[in-house]
Amino acid sequence: MQGRADAEIVRLVFDLTENLQHRYEAVAAEHGLTRQQASLLGLLDEPRPMSTLATLLQRDASNITGLVDRLERQDLVRRERDERDRRVTLVARTASGADLHARFETALYGSGLPFSALSEDERATLLSLLTRVV
Amino acid sequence: MQGRADAEIVRLVFDLTENLQHRYEAVAAEHGLTRQQASLLGLLDEPRPMSTLATLLQRDASNITGLVDRLERQDLVRRERDERDRRVTLVARTASGADLHARFETALYGSGLPFSALSEDERATLLSLLTRVV
DNA sequence: ACTAACTACTTGAGGTGCTCAACTATCACC
DNA sequence: GGTGATAGTTGAGCACCTCAAGTAGTTAGT
Numbered sequence: 572m573q574g575r576a577d578a579e580i581v582r583l584v585f586d587l588t589e590n591l592q593h594r595y596e597a598v599a600a601e602h603g604l605t606r607q608q609a610s611l612l613g614l615l616d617e618p619r620p621m622s623t624l625a626t627l628l629q630r631d632a633s634n635i636t637g638l639v640d641r642l643e644r645q646d647l648v649r650r651e652r653d654e655r656d657r658r659v660t661l662v663a664r665t666a667s668g669a670d671l672h673a674r675f676e677t678a679l680y681g682s683g684l685p686f687s688a689l690s691e692d693e694r695a696t697l698l699s700l701l702t703r704v705v
Numbered sequence: 706m707q708g709r710a711d712a713e714i715v716r717l718v719f720d721l722t723e724n725l726q727h728r729y730e731a732v733a734a735e736h737g738l739t740r741q742q743a744s745l746l747g748l749l750d751e752p753r754p755m756s757t758l759a760t761l762l763q764r765d766a767s768n769i770t771g772l773v774d775r776l777e778r779q780d781l782v783r784r785e786r787d788e789r790d791r792r793v794t795l796v797a798r799t800a801s802g803a804d805l806h807a808r809f810e811t812a813l814y815g816s817g818l819p820f821s822a823l824s825e826d827e828r829a830t831l832l833s834l835l836t837r838v839v
Numbered sequence: 840a841c842t843a844a845c846t847a848c849t850t851g852a853g854g855t856g857c858t859c860a861a862c863t864a865t866c867a868c869c
Numbered sequence: 870g871g872t873g874a875t876a877g878t879t880g881a882g883c884a885c886c887t888c889a890a891g892t893a894g895t896t897a898g899t
Contacts, residue, residue, distance in 0.1 A: 622846080622848080861880090868874100
Protein backbone atom coordinates (compact mmCIF):
# COMPACT_ATOMS: atom_id res chain seq x y z
CA MET A 572 0.00 0.00 0.00
CA GLN A 573 2.62 2.39 1.09
CA GLY A 574 4.82 1.50 -1.83
CA ARG A 575 2.05 1.93 -4.32
CA ALA A 576 1.20 5.42 -3.10
CA ASP A 577 4.89 6.23 -3.32
CA ALA A 578 5.09 5.12 -6.90
CA GLU A 579 2.11 7.21 -7.80
CA ILE A 580 3.69 10.28 -6.28
CA VAL A 581 6.94 9.63 -8.08
CA ARG A 582 5.11 9.22 -11.37
CA LEU A 583 3.41 12.57 -10.94
CA VAL A 584 6.67 14.21 -10.00
CA PHE A 585 8.23 12.95 -13.19
CA ASP A 586 5.32 14.33 -15.17
CA LEU A 587 5.91 17.70 -13.57
CA THR A 588 9.58 17.37 -14.32
CA GLU A 589 8.90 16.82 -17.97
CA ASN A 590 6.67 19.83 -18.04
CA LEU A 591 9.26 22.06 -16.43
CA GLN A 592 11.97 20.72 -18.64
CA HIS A 593 10.02 21.89 -21.67
CA ARG A 594 9.63 25.28 -20.09
CA TYR A 595 13.36 25.51 -19.42
CA GLU A 596 14.11 24.52 -22.97
CA ALA A 597 11.67 27.07 -24.38
CA VAL A 598 13.10 29.95 -22.36
CA ALA A 599 16.62 28.91 -23.34
CA ALA A 600 15.61 28.83 -27.00
CA GLU A 601 14.15 32.34 -26.69
CA HIS A 602 17.62 33.45 -25.63
CA GLY A 603 19.36 31.61 -28.45
CA LEU A 604 20.64 28.85 -26.19
CA THR A 605 20.18 25.11 -26.02
CA ARG A 606 19.19 23.50 -22.74
CA GLN A 607 22.76 22.32 -22.22
CA GLN A 608 24.32 25.67 -22.98
CA ALA A 609 21.99 27.48 -20.58
CA SER A 610 22.74 24.88 -17.99
CA LEU A 611 26.50 25.20 -18.34
CA LEU A 612 26.32 28.99 -18.33
CA GLY A 613 24.44 28.73 -15.06
CA LEU A 614 27.35 26.99 -13.37
CA LEU A 615 29.78 29.81 -14.05
CA ASP A 616 29.05 32.26 -11.25
CA GLU A 617 32.77 31.86 -10.85
CA PRO A 618 35.29 30.40 -13.32
CA ARG A 619 35.48 26.64 -13.17
CA PRO A 620 37.70 23.90 -14.64
CA MET A 621 36.27 21.92 -17.54
CA SER A 622 36.59 18.75 -15.49
CA THR A 623 34.40 20.20 -12.76
CA LEU A 624 31.77 21.07 -15.32
CA ALA A 625 31.92 17.53 -16.65
CA THR A 626 31.34 16.16 -13.17
CA LEU A 627 28.49 18.54 -12.37
CA LEU A 628 26.73 17.94 -15.66
CA GLN A 629 27.48 14.22 -15.52
CA ARG A 630 28.96 14.21 -19.01
CA ASP A 631 32.15 13.01 -20.61
CA ALA A 632 34.99 15.54 -20.67
CA SER A 633 35.04 15.57 -24.46
CA ASN A 634 31.42 16.63 -24.46
CA ILE A 635 32.30 19.71 -22.42
CA THR A 636 35.00 20.58 -24.94
CA GLY A 637 32.33 20.82 -27.60
CA LEU A 638 29.86 22.78 -25.50
CA VAL A 639 32.51 25.29 -24.48
CA ASP A 640 33.69 25.54 -28.09
CA ARG A 641 30.24 26.56 -29.23
CA LEU A 642 29.70 29.00 -26.36
CA GLU A 643 33.12 30.50 -26.99
CA ARG A 644 32.29 30.97 -30.65
CA GLN A 645 29.31 33.08 -29.56
CA ASP A 646 31.56 35.05 -27.18
CA LEU A 647 29.54 33.99 -24.13
CA VAL A 648 32.39 32.20 -22.44
CA ARG A 649 36.18 32.41 -22.31
CA ARG A 650 38.90 29.83 -21.69
CA GLU A 651 41.62 30.82 -19.20
CA ARG A 652 44.70 28.87 -18.27
CA ASP A 653 45.00 28.00 -14.59
CA GLU A 654 48.51 29.05 -13.58
CA ARG A 655 48.50 26.86 -10.48
CA ASP A 656 48.01 23.72 -12.58
CA ARG A 657 48.67 24.30 -16.21
CA ARG A 658 46.77 21.22 -17.30
CA VAL A 659 43.57 22.92 -16.21
CA THR A 660 41.43 25.18 -18.37
CA LEU A 661 39.14 27.50 -16.46
CA VAL A 662 35.92 28.52 -18.14
CA ALA A 663 34.51 31.96 -17.32
CA ARG A 664 31.53 33.93 -18.57
CA THR A 665 32.37 36.92 -20.72
CA ALA A 666 30.55 40.20 -20.12
CA SER A 667 27.95 39.34 -22.71
CA GLY A 668 27.71 35.81 -21.32
CA ALA A 669 26.99 37.22 -17.87
CA ASP A 670 24.44 39.55 -19.35
CA LEU A 671 22.67 36.84 -21.28
CA HIS A 672 22.68 34.57 -18.26
CA ALA A 673 21.08 37.25 -16.11
CA ARG A 674 18.35 37.82 -18.66
CA PHE A 675 17.80 34.10 -19.02
CA GLU A 676 17.39 33.59 -15.28
CA THR A 677 15.06 36.52 -14.94
CA ALA A 678 12.89 35.17 -17.71
CA LEU A 679 12.97 31.65 -16.31
CA TYR A 680 12.24 32.54 -12.71
CA GLY A 681 9.81 35.24 -13.66
CA SER A 682 7.99 33.07 -16.16
CA GLY A 683 4.99 33.10 -13.92
CA LEU A 684 4.43 30.00 -11.93
CA PRO A 685 0.99 30.90 -10.65
CA PHE A 686 1.87 31.49 -7.01
CA SER A 687 -1.32 33.39 -6.50
CA ALA A 688 -2.91 29.97 -6.17
CA LEU A 689 -1.10 29.47 -2.87
CA SER A 690 -1.51 31.21 0.44
CA GLU A 691 1.52 32.61 2.17
CA ASP A 692 1.57 29.69 4.59
CA GLU A 693 1.45 27.23 1.75
CA ARG A 694 4.35 28.97 0.06
CA ALA A 695 6.40 28.71 3.21
CA THR A 696 5.57 25.01 3.50
CA LEU A 697 6.49 24.38 -0.12
CA LEU A 698 9.77 26.20 0.29
CA SER A 699 10.73 24.24 3.36
CA LEU A 700 9.82 20.88 1.84
CA LEU A 701 11.76 21.69 -1.29
CA THR A 702 14.90 22.65 0.59
CA ARG A 703 14.82 19.29 2.31
CA VAL A 704 14.46 17.38 -0.94
CA VAL A 705 16.84 19.14 -3.30
CA MET B 706 9.70 39.48 0.99
CA GLN B 707 7.20 37.59 -1.07
CA GLY B 708 8.86 37.99 -4.47
CA ARG B 709 12.17 36.76 -3.22
CA ALA B 710 10.72 33.66 -1.61
CA ASP B 711 8.84 32.92 -4.82
CA ALA B 712 11.99 33.19 -6.90
CA GLU B 713 13.74 30.89 -4.45
CA ILE B 714 10.96 28.34 -4.83
CA VAL B 715 11.25 28.48 -8.59
CA ARG B 716 14.98 28.01 -8.40
CA LEU B 717 14.59 24.98 -6.16
CA VAL B 718 11.90 23.51 -8.36
CA PHE B 719 14.20 23.73 -11.36
CA ASP B 720 17.08 22.24 -9.38
CA LEU B 721 14.85 19.34 -8.42
CA THR B 722 13.85 18.99 -12.05
CA GLU B 723 17.44 18.80 -13.17
CA ASN B 724 18.19 16.25 -10.52
CA LEU B 725 15.30 14.01 -11.49
CA GLN B 726 16.09 14.40 -15.15
CA HIS B 727 19.56 12.98 -14.57
CA ARG B 728 18.10 10.09 -12.68
CA TYR B 729 15.59 9.39 -15.42
CA GLU B 730 18.36 9.43 -17.98
CA ALA B 731 20.56 7.12 -15.91
CA VAL B 732 17.81 4.54 -15.42
CA ALA B 733 16.94 4.73 -19.12
CA ALA B 734 20.59 4.16 -20.01
CA GLU B 735 20.72 1.11 -17.73
CA HIS B 736 17.91 -0.29 -19.86
CA GLY B 737 19.60 0.53 -23.15
CA LEU B 738 17.32 3.48 -23.85
CA THR B 739 17.82 7.17 -24.35
CA ARG B 740 15.71 9.62 -22.38
CA GLN B 741 13.56 10.29 -25.42
CA GLN B 742 13.05 6.64 -26.24
CA ALA B 743 11.99 5.82 -22.67
CA SER B 744 9.68 8.77 -22.73
CA LEU B 745 8.02 7.76 -25.98
CA LEU B 746 7.69 4.16 -24.84
CA GLY B 747 5.91 5.47 -21.76
CA LEU B 748 3.17 7.02 -23.86
CA LEU B 749 2.19 3.73 -25.48
CA ASP B 750 -0.08 2.15 -22.90
CA GLU B 751 -2.29 1.98 -25.95
CA PRO B 752 -1.34 2.41 -29.62
CA ARG B 753 -1.15 6.03 -30.68
CA PRO B 754 -0.75 7.92 -33.97
CA MET B 755 2.67 9.42 -34.66
CA SER B 756 1.11 12.88 -34.79
CA THR B 757 -0.25 12.48 -31.27
CA LEU B 758 3.19 11.52 -30.06
CA ALA B 759 4.63 14.60 -31.73
CA THR B 760 2.10 16.79 -29.95
CA LEU B 761 2.63 15.17 -26.57
CA LEU B 762 6.40 15.32 -26.80
CA GLN B 763 6.31 18.81 -28.33
CA ARG B 764 8.53 17.79 -31.21
CA ASP B 765 8.40 18.01 -34.98
CA ALA B 766 6.72 15.07 -36.73
CA SER B 767 9.92 14.17 -38.56
CA ASN B 768 11.66 13.78 -35.23
CA ILE B 769 9.11 11.15 -34.21
CA THR B 770 9.77 9.28 -37.44
CA GLY B 771 13.41 8.90 -36.40
CA LEU B 772 12.65 7.91 -32.81
CA VAL B 773 10.15 5.28 -33.91
CA ASP B 774 12.59 4.03 -36.57
CA ARG B 775 15.21 3.36 -33.92
CA LEU B 776 12.77 1.78 -31.48
CA GLU B 777 11.40 -0.40 -34.27
CA ARG B 778 14.90 -1.53 -35.20
CA GLN B 779 15.25 -2.79 -31.62
CA ASP B 780 11.88 -4.51 -31.86
CA LEU B 781 10.44 -2.49 -28.99
CA VAL B 782 7.73 -0.88 -31.03
CA ARG B 783 5.65 -1.69 -34.10
CA ARG B 784 3.99 0.47 -36.78
CA GLU B 785 0.39 -0.39 -37.61
CA ARG B 786 -1.76 1.16 -40.28
CA ASP B 787 -4.97 2.74 -39.03
CA GLU B 788 -7.71 1.31 -41.24
CA ARG B 789 -10.14 4.09 -40.38
CA ASP B 790 -7.75 6.73 -41.75
CA ARG B 791 -5.01 5.29 -43.85
CA ARG B 792 -2.83 8.36 -43.56
CA VAL B 793 -2.32 7.51 -39.91
CA THR B 794 0.37 5.23 -38.53
CA LEU B 795 -0.33 3.82 -35.10
CA VAL B 796 2.65 3.02 -32.91
CA ALA B 797 2.31 0.14 -30.45
CA ARG B 798 4.68 -1.54 -28.02
CA THR B 799 5.75 -5.03 -28.98
CA ALA B 800 5.83 -7.74 -26.31
CA SER B 801 9.47 -7.04 -25.59
CA GLY B 802 8.79 -3.31 -25.64
CA ALA B 803 6.08 -3.77 -23.02
CA ASP B 804 8.39 -5.92 -20.99
CA LEU B 805 11.25 -3.44 -21.13
CA HIS B 806 8.92 -0.59 -20.29
CA ALA B 807 7.64 -2.40 -17.21
CA ARG B 808 11.16 -3.07 -16.00
CA PHE B 809 12.14 0.52 -16.67
CA GLU B 810 9.25 1.92 -14.67
CA THR B 811 9.86 -0.40 -11.78
CA ALA B 812 13.50 0.63 -11.66
CA LEU B 813 12.65 4.30 -12.01
CA TYR B 814 10.02 4.41 -9.32
CA GLY B 815 12.00 2.22 -7.02
CA SER B 816 15.32 4.00 -7.41
CA GLY B 817 16.10 5.76 -4.16
CA LEU B 818 14.66 9.10 -5.01
CA PRO B 819 15.56 12.18 -3.06
CA PHE B 820 12.25 11.96 -1.25
CA SER B 821 13.45 9.61 1.42
CA ALA B 822 13.98 12.65 3.61
CA LEU B 823 10.24 13.17 3.76
CA SER B 824 7.46 11.26 5.45
CA GLU B 825 4.64 9.99 3.32
CA ASP B 826 2.37 12.80 4.43
CA GLU B 827 4.98 15.34 3.57
CA ARG B 828 5.44 13.82 0.15
CA ALA B 829 1.75 14.08 -0.52
CA THR B 830 1.74 17.70 0.65
CA LEU B 831 4.70 18.55 -1.53
CA LEU B 832 3.13 16.99 -4.55
CA SER B 833 -0.21 18.66 -4.11
CA LEU B 834 1.39 22.06 -3.67
CA LEU B 835 3.56 21.49 -6.71
CA THR B 836 0.68 20.45 -8.93
CA ARG B 837 -1.18 23.61 -8.01
CA VAL B 838 1.75 25.78 -8.96
CA VAL B 839 3.21 24.14 -12.02
C1' DA C 840 66.82 13.57 -11.59
C1' DC C 841 64.12 9.75 -14.04
C1' DT C 842 60.56 7.54 -14.90
C1' DA C 843 56.04 5.57 -14.38
C1' DA C 844 51.41 6.51 -13.39
C1' DC C 845 47.95 9.59 -13.34
C1' DT C 846 45.05 13.82 -14.61
C1' DA C 847 43.15 17.54 -17.86
C1' DC C 848 41.91 18.37 -22.11
C1' DT C 849 41.38 17.68 -27.26
C1' DT C 850 40.40 15.19 -31.56
C1' DG C 851 37.90 12.16 -34.57
C1' DA C 852 34.55 8.58 -35.54
C1' DG C 853 29.94 7.22 -35.15
C1' DG C 854 25.39 7.43 -33.43
C1' DT C 855 21.12 10.04 -31.51
C1' DG C 856 18.20 14.04 -31.36
C1' DC C 857 16.18 18.02 -33.45
C1' DT C 858 14.27 21.35 -37.07
C1' DC C 859 13.22 22.92 -41.56
C1' DA C 860 11.82 22.40 -46.38
C1' DA C 861 10.17 19.51 -49.85
C1' DC C 862 7.70 15.48 -51.09
C1' DT C 863 3.89 11.50 -51.31
C1' DA C 864 -0.32 9.57 -49.91
C1' DT C 865 -4.72 10.00 -48.12
C1' DC C 866 -8.87 12.29 -46.68
C1' DA C 867 -12.86 15.72 -46.61
C1' DC C 868 -15.62 18.56 -49.05
C1' DC C 869 -18.12 20.47 -52.41
C1' DG D 870 -13.23 14.93 -59.86
C1' DG D 871 -10.69 18.88 -58.08
C1' DT D 872 -9.05 21.59 -54.16
C1' DG D 873 -7.10 22.13 -49.89
C1' DA D 874 -5.89 20.22 -45.55
C1' DT D 875 -3.53 16.44 -42.74
C1' DA D 876 -0.13 12.32 -41.73
C1' DG D 877 4.01 10.75 -42.43
C1' DT D 878 8.76 10.39 -44.67
C1' DT D 879 13.22 11.99 -46.50
C1' DG D 880 17.43 14.63 -46.61
C1' DA D 881 20.34 18.48 -45.22
C1' DG D 882 22.50 20.52 -41.47
C1' DC D 883 23.59 21.25 -36.84
C1' DA D 884 23.84 20.17 -31.64
C1' DC D 885 24.71 16.66 -28.33
C1' DC D 886 26.96 12.54 -26.59
C1' DT D 887 30.33 8.69 -25.84
C1' DC D 888 34.33 6.06 -26.70
C1' DA D 889 39.13 5.43 -27.99
C1' DA D 890 43.38 7.47 -28.80
C1' DG D 891 46.53 11.12 -28.35
C1' DT D 892 49.20 15.37 -26.12
C1' DA D 893 50.66 18.05 -22.27
C1' DG D 894 51.40 18.72 -17.55
C1' DT D 895 51.70 16.84 -12.64
C1' DT D 896 52.88 13.68 -8.84
C1' DA D 897 55.32 10.05 -6.55
C1' DG D 898 58.79 6.50 -5.96
C1' DT D 899 63.24 5.41 -6.26
